[in-house]
Amino acid sequence: MALLAAGASGAQGFRTPVSVYGPGPVGIPSTVAGAPGPVPGTVEMTRLAGQAYAAAPTFFMTEKIGIDPATLLDVHDVLPPDAVAASATNTAPAMRPFTVMENDDVKVSAILVPHGAVFPAYAYRFDTDHGSVVFSGDTTLSPNVITLARDADVLVHEALYPEGLASLGLPQSLIDHILATHTNVAELGRIAAEAGAGTLVATHLSPGNPAAVSDATWRRLLRDSARRSDYGGSMLLGTDLMHVPVRRGKTHWG
Known part of the structure; x- marks a missing residue:
């Protein structure tokens, strides 16, 4: 999403936010080296993915030809x-x-x-x-x-x-x-x-x-x-x- 939406503002891109639902965080400790905390849920994972691919939307927005893809996502954690x-x-x-x-x-x-x-x-x-x-x-x-x-x-x-x-x-x-x-x-x-x-x-x-x-x-x-x-x-x-x-x-x- 971050890669696709960065330069897709206007009529050729997404018009309304996309709702996203996925498993939420339950406090399971991460065993990945350098992980700052527990295994993330869908909301946090989406935020972290946006940060990982921040270069593309940043450069597009600097040239005023792109939008922040985070504004096109409505993310929800699903917990039992x-x-x-x-x-x-x-x-x-x-x-x-x-x-x-x-x-x-x-x-x-x-x-x-x-x-x-x-x-x-x-x-x-x-x-x-x-x-x-x-x-x-x-x-x-x-x-x-x-x-x-x-x-x-x-x-x-x-x-x-x-x-x-x-x-x-x-x-x-x-x-x-x-x-x-x-x-x-x-x-x-x-x-x-x-x-x-x-x-x-x-x-x-x-x-x-x-x-x-x-x-x-x-x-x-x-x-x-x-x-x-x-x-x-x-x-x-x-x-x-x-x-x-x-x-x-x-x-x-x-």
Whole structure:
């Protein structure tokens, strides 16, 4: 944003501020050398990024052909409700979704999901007059995703094929991390069935290299997962620029 907006004042640039929402700070100490304090949330991270790239907008504004990109951002930290009692050692307790933002066009809800040391990590749900879409984010198997995705029209969920990691030559510590923090593709049918989601789209594939796991293999794994769980909705392999219809009130089952 800082790089793009610095010289984009006037009709050719952004006209109104862009709202940004992301995980807030929870006081986790930073282990990065020279870090001045805890791991920043989205508000502070955006401020620091603006400082890191301050040269471009400064020079453009000096010549009166640019604007301060910070004026085009309306940034919000998203923190879990206090009553959930979540923490860096209890990252995704069972909870109900909570509202992140809402306007006339969309309601955005979030729920905590487990992803190793990452906290807070969220899955998000978007409800509109046209239908509902849920994004799992990075997560291992979690009942919170099923709670959030209840009766959603589309569930976009990450997918891991453990056997596909063997040929990548990764260090064992990284393989252990991937296995512990992502969701086995074999579980996706059950997740979609229990949630009652109309369509499941598998994305953020691990491994994502087609040379390691072909698209045909991913599709077979998805079919197998759906069959084992008696899931009757659509099971799709996500691809770049894919269009997935969202149809409020129409059945996706059978």
